[in-house]
Amino acid sequence: MGKIGLIIWREFITRVRKPSFLIMTVLGPLLIVGGIALVVYLGMQESGAQNIVVIDKAGLLTNKLKETDDIKFYYEPADMSDSVFKASPYSAMVEVNPLVLENNTIQLFYKALPSLSTQNYLSSEIEKVIEKEKLRVNQVDPEVYQRIKTALKVQLFDIDKAGKRSYDQAKAGIGFAFGYLIFIFIFLYGVQVMRGVMEEKQNRVVEVLISSVKPFQLMMGKIIGIALVGLTQFLLWILLTTVLSTVGMSFAKDQISASALEQAGPQVSTQLQGQLGQGLETGGDGDANEQLGMVMDIWNDMPIAAILGLFLFYFLGGYLLYSSMFAAVGAAVDSETDTQQFMLPITLPMMLSIFIAQTAVYNPDGPAVFWCSIIPFTSPVVMMIRIAMGNAFEHPWELALSMGLLIATFIFTTWLAGRIYRTGILMYGKKVTWKEMGKWLFYRG
Amino acid sequence: MLVLEDIVKRFGTHLALDGVSMEVPQGKVFGLLGPNGAGKTTLIRIITRITGPDSGKVLFNGTAMTDADASRLGYLPEERGLYKKMKVGEQALYLARLKGMEKTEATRKLKEWFARWEMDGWWNKKVEELSKGMAQKVQFITTVLHGPKLLILDEPFSGFDPVNAELVRQEILRLRDEGVTVMLSTHNMGSVEELCDHIALIDHSKVVLSGSVREVRQRFSEATYRVDYKGNKVAFADALSFHGELLDHSEAEGLSIARVKLLHNSTVNQVLSAILPAVQVQGVHEEVPRMHDIFIRAVGAKETRPAAAEMTE
Numbered sequence A: 001m002g003k004i005g006l007i008i009w010r011e012f013i014t015r016v017r018k019p020s021f022l023i024m025t026v027l028g029p030l031l032i033v034g035g036i037a038l039v040v041y042l043g044m045q046e047s048g049a050q051n052i053v054v055i056d057k058a059g060l061l062t063n064k065l066k067e068t069d070d071i072k073f074y075y076e077p078a079d080m081s082d083s084v085f086k087a088s089p090y091s092a093m094v095e096v097n098p099l100v101l102e103n104n105t106i107q108l109f110y111k112a113l114p115s116l117s118t119q120n121y122l123s124s125e126i127e128k129v130i131e132k133e134k135l136r137v138n139q140v141d142p143e144v145y146q147r148i149k150t151a152l153k154v155q156l157f158d159i160d161k162a163g164k165r166s167y168d169q170a171k172a173g174i175g176f177a178f179g180y181l182i183f184i185f186i187f188l189y190g191v192q193v194m195r196g197v198m199e200e201k202q203n204r205v206v207e208v209l210i211s212s213v214k215p216f217q218l219m220m221g222k223i224i225g226i227a228l229v230g231l232t233q234f235l236l237w238i239l240l241t242t243v244l245s246t247v248g249m250s251f252a253k254d255q256i257s258a259s260a261l262e263q264a265g266p267q268v269s270t271q272l273q274g275q276l277g278q279g280l281e282t283g284g285d286g287d288a289n290e291q292l293g294m295v296m297d298i299w300n301d302m303p304i305a306a307i308l309g310l311f312l313f314y315f316l317g318g319y320l321l322y323s324s325m326f327a328a329v330g331a332a333v334d335s336e337t338d339t340q341q342f343m344l345p346i347t348l349p350m351m352l353s354i355f356i357a358q359t360a361v362y363n364p365d366g367p368a369v370f371w372c373s374i375i376p377f378t379s380p381v382v383m384m385i386r387i388a389m390g391n392a393f394e395h396p397w398e399l400a401l402s403m404g405l406l407i408a409t410f411i412f413t414t415w416l417a418g419r420i421y422r423t424g425i426l427m428y429g430k431k432v433t434w435k436e437m438g439k440w441l442f443y444r445g
Numbered sequence B: 001m002l003v004l005e006d007i008v009k010r011f012g013t014h015l016a017l018d019g020v021s022m023e024v025p026q027g028k029v030f031g032l033l034g035p036n037g038a039g040k041t042t043l044i045r046i047i048t049r050i051t052g053p054d055s056g057k058v059l060f061n062g063t064a065m066t067d068a069d070a071s072r073l074g075y076l077p078e079e080r081g082l083y084k085k086m087k088v089g090e091q092a093l094y095l096a097r098l099k100g101m102e103k104t105e106a107t108r109k110l111k112e113w114f115a116r117w118e119m120d121g122w123w124n125k126k127v128e129e130l131s132k133g134m135a136q137k138v139q140f141i142t143t144v145l146h147g148p149k150l151l152i153l154d155e156p157f158s159g160f161d162p163v164n165a166e167l168v169r170q171e172i173l174r175l176r177d178e179g180v181t182v183m184l185s186t187h188n189m190g191s192v193e194e195l196c197d198h199i200a201l202i203d204h205s206k207v208v209l210s211g212s213v214r215e216v217r218q219r220f221s222e223a224t225y226r227v228d229y230k231g232n233k234v235a236f237a238d239a240l241s242f243h244g245e246l247l248d249h250s251e252a253e254g255l256s257i258a259r260v261k262l263l264h265n266s267t268v269n270q271v272l273s274a275i276l277p278a279v280q281v282q283g284v285h286e287e288v289p290r291m292h293d294i295f296i297r298a299v300g301a302k303e304t305r306p307a308a309a310e311m312t313e
Helices: A003-017 A019-044 A082-087 A116-137 A142-148 A168-203 A215-278 A287-301 A304-332 A336-362 A367-374 A379-389 A396-424 A434-440 B040-047 B067-072 B088-098 B103-116 B132-144 B162-177 B189-195 B213-219 B233-240 B268-275 B291-300
Strands: A050-056 A071-076 A092-096 A107-110 B002-011 B014-024 B029-033 B055-060 B073-076 B150-154 B181-185 B198-203 B206-212 B224-230 B244-252 B255-262 B280-286
Touching: A003 A019, A003 A215, A003 B088, A019 A215, A071 A116, A092 A116, A116 A142, A168 A215, A168 A287, A168 A304, A168 A336, A168 A379, A215 A304, A215 A396, A304 A336, A304 A379, A304 A396, A336 A367, A336 A379, A367 A379, A367 A396, A379 A396, A396 A434, B002 B040, B014 B040, B014 B055, B014 B198, B014 B206, B029 B040, B029 B162, B029 B189, B040 B150, B040 B181, B067 B073, B073 B132, B088 B103, B088 B132, B103 B132, B132 B150, B132 B162, B150 B162, B162 B181, B162 B189, B181 B189, B189 B291, B198 B213, B198 B291, B206 B213, B206 B291, B213 B291, B224 B268, B233 B244, B233 B255, B233 B268, B255 B268, B268 B280
Parallel strands: A050 A071, A050 A092, B029 B181, B029 B198, B073 B150, B150 B181
Antiparallel strands: A092 A107, B002 B014, B002 B055, B198 B206, B224 B255, B224 B280, B244 B255
16 A cells, blocks of 8 residues: 555544444435435324314305314304403314415415415315305306316427437436535535644644655545445435335335225326336326336436446546635634635635526526536536436537536646645734735746 | 765755764664754654755665655654554554565564564554553654664654653664664753764754764863862962963862863873972862853854744754
């Protein structure tokens, strides 16, 4: 193992061995999966039995709403004052005014906000009754109505990709997720590089080290070592999240399949075949199946290997570009409080790239998106969206230019940072300014 | 062993080293002295190849120094430290391997040192659990472990208690006797007198004084003698008359102590023959100036130092 290898190994192993690494590795996916599960669970959670009083001034609903185990309806023909409602045992009050058939509006008063599912149940129950009433008033046969009722679905096609449905929005979302990962990674681990450099400077271990290795080797060893820590953590996260969500999904499936799938069984399989075969949907109300089909379509449509390869490229390119600057800042200052003024120029383009990335989701061909996907300080985040949408593959020259510029720039910034670094790490007790740092660039090594 | 020729180093407009030349002889302890901000640390960093000179040459065993020679160097900086969270053994091993040692050999040698310096049981301790003196011991060991031919020690005794300082002192002498050349930078003039064979004194980026310790002290000698005698002070002073000047006089427990400066190229013998009839002489010693006084005379009497130095010293 060469000297730089030794440095990389130390940076890697000391961080991976830390309890905080293990905790974050386990906690990360748990937080992601747990967070999603919690949101879903809370949404489905009944807030106990609901006794809902319906003020039926229109006289339409009385005794027509279907009750469930948890939701009971009580009916009152006349207004109930707020204070009476507050004193009553009812948990919620629905006021149905006489004009409901015209304005399609009801008011729900509650003591504690009913869960989303309760709200949905309530509105769909009332909707059914009102619809029925409207059919009766307008003398429409309910069967006819069922036949003419239309739930329109718009399917998008890009004319350049004949016969294929376009999922640009979904793809842009995937690209944004990739870009966001890069953004987070650069920040999280760039700051770790800065802290690591500062630690060596504050510990005064740095002068011992650079009598054995070149400052540039020390800086690069740290940057690469920390990159490996980050990659390891991500790999473990992906692995753990996959395992956890697979377990979670199969658990959820067990719960659902018994009831739901039994009824819809044959329909699902035929629909799925239709979607996969022609990429066209035949209609019906199998929402979950439609989404599954869409995921399959997107999956088949995107050059996954190329996207992952480019993701890795921009991921590492962006990290190398920024972490060398973080290293320079860490070397220039004496304590964390002094980092602020130097952090701003680093964080600004990062922030910009996230803002531009958001606009790119809706307008991938805009000039701001174009320029930011070429300029190396923003390209790692912004270009990922164009890549995921396939836009970048249509303009291979722009992609090549962006990649080439990123490589050239990170070589340049690393060189620049190396010059600031080797002077900065030996400088104590001095208030460093931009001008001062500029001078360091021209000191002879 | 080590020859510096006309080293110049600039930081911006600040001239840190201005034509510094010196020769460090093989197998000796060489004292690099100078006030804060004089350029000592910059010079050491040039020798250890941490920075390069703007002009001038560093010759190691007669040839220009290369990166490969860096592994034959041991450097204990003044500003030194260790990774706080790392274990002592692991860290010492890491530093040794950065110097190019094999893992097994480094481990074996480290265990030897730990046993010799009664540091058994330290291997798996974290550095943050060590006292300052303990950490200094670890640092000294990691500096000399790879068997350097040239050892550069910047304030090696700071942070040590007297017992451990003596341990380090003995170790420096032992290494010197084994043929290792030692460059010692310190403000502790006592240890310079005890340890150093040669010195160079840097002030204002230039070498202002150099040579063997004995020679330098002789050079600063002002022909002053201490005379212990019994008898009458007036008689003593009268007898002295032409040959010497009485600088200082004190009495203790019936013994008179006089400091005498020789005048008109007189010799000690002439003074003695003049005073012997007058008083009873108990002893005569030449007063050779101490390094401390030489240091102050060479640099101290000048104007106040510039407040901000470019690099830390």
